[in-house]
Amino acid sequence: xxxxxxxxxxxxxxxxxxxxxxxxxxxxxxxxFFTDFxxxxxxxxxxxxLLVPLLTGFLLGxxxxxxxIVTAAAAGVLSALVAVGxxxxxxxxxxxxxxAQPTQVFAAFSISRIALSTIVLFPLVIVGTVVGRxxxxxxxxxxxxxxxxxxxxxETRRWHEALDRLERRQEPGKEQIVxxxxxxxx
Amino acid sequence: MHVVARVLAVAxxxxxxxxxxxxxxxxxxxxxxxxxxxxxxxxxxxxxxxVHWSGDSSDIxxxxxxxxVTNPGRVSIEVTNIDFTLHMDDPEDARPWNxxxxxxxxxxxxxxxxxxxxxxxxxxxxxxxxMSSEVPVEGPERFARFNQTDAYGRYHPIVWSPRLAYTFPGxxxxxxxxFLSPYHEVQGVLPRG
Numbered sequence: 001x002x003x004x005x006x007x008x009x010x011x012x013x014x015x016x017x018x019x020x021x022x023x024x025x026x027x028x029x030x031x032x033f034f035t036d037f038x039x040x041x042x043x044x045x046x047x048x049x050l051l052v053p054l055l056t057g058f059l060l061g062x063x064x065x066x067x068x069i070v071t072a073a074a075a076g077v078l079s080a081l082v083a084v085g086x087x088x089x090x091x092x093x094x095x096x097x098x099x100a101q102p103t104q105v106f107a108a109f110s111i112s113r114i115a116l117s118t119i120v121l122f123p124l125v126i127v128g129t130v131v132g133r134x135x136x137x138x139x140x141x142x143x144x145x146x147x148x149x150x151x152x153x154x155e156t157r158r159w160h161e162a163l164d165r166l167e168r169r170q171e172p173g174k175e176q177i178v179x180x181x182x183x184x185x186x
Numbered sequence: 187m188h189v190v191a192r193v194l195a196v197a198x199x200x201x202x203x204x205x206x207x208x209x210x211x212x213x214x215x216x217x218x219x220x221x222x223x224x225x226x227x228x229x230x231x232x233x234x235x236x237v238h239w240s241g242d243s244s245d246i247x248x249x250x251x252x253x254x255v256t257n258p259g260r261v262s263i264e265v266t267n268i269d270f271t272l273h274m275d276d277p278e279d280a281r282p283w284n285x286x287x288x289x290x291x292x293x294x295x296x297x298x299x300x301x302x303x304x305x306x307x308x309x310x311x312x313x314x315x316x317m318s319s320e321v322p323v324e325g326p327e328r329f330a331r332f333n334q335t336d337a338y339g340r341y342h343p344i345v346w347s348p349r350l351a352y353t354f355p356g357x358x359x360x361x362x363x364x365f366l367s368p369y370h371e372v373q374g375v376l377p378r379g
Contacts, residue, residue: 020202027205030212036359037215040208059198062191086209093213099221140188 014064018075021060022082025125028052029083029117030090053080053124060125061132066142069133076129080122087117215261219354222259223362229256230350232270232369233316235343237377247323247332247377251297251345253366255307255352256314265317266306266361267351269298272321273344275370277336283344283370292344294328297321303353303361340374 031038032048042048057076064072091110094100141149187195233254239247249272257263273292281288297319301307309315323332335341346368351361 017198020198020205023209024198024201024205027209027212031208034212034216036357037219038208038212039215039356040212041358056198056201059194059201062194063187063198065188065191090209090213090216093217094220097217099217100224136188136191140191142187142191 014067014071014075017060017063018078019082021056021075021079021125022086024056025053025079025083025121026086026090029087029121033113033117034090049120050124053083053121054128057125057128057130058132058135061129061134062136062140064129064133065136065140066145067133069130069137072129072133073126076126077122079129080118080125083121083125084114084118088114215357218259218261222257222261222263222354225258226255226263226350226352227364227366229258230254230364231366232345232348235345235369235371235375237341237343237375238379239377240379241377243329247329249294249297249321249323249332249343250318251321251343251369252316252318253348253350254314254316255309255350257309257311260311262311262355263309263352264303264306264355265301265309265315265350265352266303267298267300268317268319268348269296269300270319270348271296271346273346274332274334275342275344276334277342278334283342284368289344289346292331292334293346294323294331295321304355306353308355309352336374338374340376341371342374343371345369 028048029052031040032042032045032052035042035045057079060075060079061072064075067075088110089096091113092102095102095106100106231254233252235252236250237247238250239245251270251272253268255265272294273289274294275283275292276288279288279291299317299319307315307317323329332341348366348368350364350366352364353359353361
């Protein structure tokens with residue numbers, strides 16, 4: 001029961017990080033790409049467009065240090081996917097709010113922007129997530145992972161010691177065999 | 187979770203909340219501005235034209251063009267520019283008032299006003315603000331084109347290619363241009379002294 005609850009809790013955390021990441025990426029993308037509508041002043045749109053997805057992915061990767069690297073990469077893909085969806089919702093918000101009609105020109109404009117956001121966001125978010133997961137694994141392992149590593153190290157050490165003891169016990173017999181072989185040659 | 191990762195998680199959540207606020211605000215602004223951009227053309231135009239002239243040839247006639255601008259949206263707009271070309275229709279000429287060749291012959295002068303951003307005329311949501319621009323008729327050639335009345339002494343001014351430029355206060359937006367319908371005073375207008 002507790003194991004099941006833990007599994008669902010892990011999934012909930014995973015979903016929360018992915019959703020938060022998507023909101024950050026989408027918000028800064030539209031704020032820098034559609035500066036006219038944003039109350040948030042963006043001085044260098046290009047830098048924001050490139051760095052925010054990378055940085056968000058990096059943070060997402062660090063937060064998913066406990067997960068497998070494939071899970072972290074999947075989180076990056078999901079985050080980028082949800083972010084592109086949010087960019088789409090933003091672009092179609094006048095239609096959704098009922099203030100504009102979905103004309104062909106409007107659809108063409110919106111779809112081209114969604115395509116651009118897909119091209120820009122996906123690689124950056126995924127690279128950021130994988131790098132963040134790697135860095136997190138190297139420098140910021142969680143106490144649980146650290147404990148598991150320590151246990152693994154301890155077990156390995158014990159195995160080495162046991163092997164050493166076995167080797168030492170076999171050594172006198174080994175010397176005897178070598179001596180007999182030499183004598184036989186003579 | 188590592189202690190540094192915990193700090194980064196807090197920063198991530200803060201960034202997420204800030205992102206959500208930016209996202210909602212930008213979307214609301216986009217909807218509000220689109221609503222105005224799509225509807226303002228039908229909510230602005232020339233209402234009437236006044237001719238101020240005593241009839242004394244030593245006086246400079248002045249033509250005042252009145253506009254009404256109604257804000258069809260939910261955020262304020264700032265009108266920064268109105269421009270047009272003033273013509274005076276010649277009732278003796280049988281050609282339609284908007285005939286291109288005739289317009290070349292009836293052209294008096296350009297008119298309008300321009301304000302820098304932040305100093306324009308504010309129009310609140312749902313508000314209608316009248317605004318006007320005066321065109322002095324100077325020079326004999328312009329006066330000759332101006333002084334065309336019908337049998338009742340009425341003038342028939344034409345406001346050709348009126349344009350309006352507006353922006354949204356508080357946003358760094360290049361003023362947007364709206365092309366309004368041309369205006370022709372069919373009934374005619376009597377001059378005021």
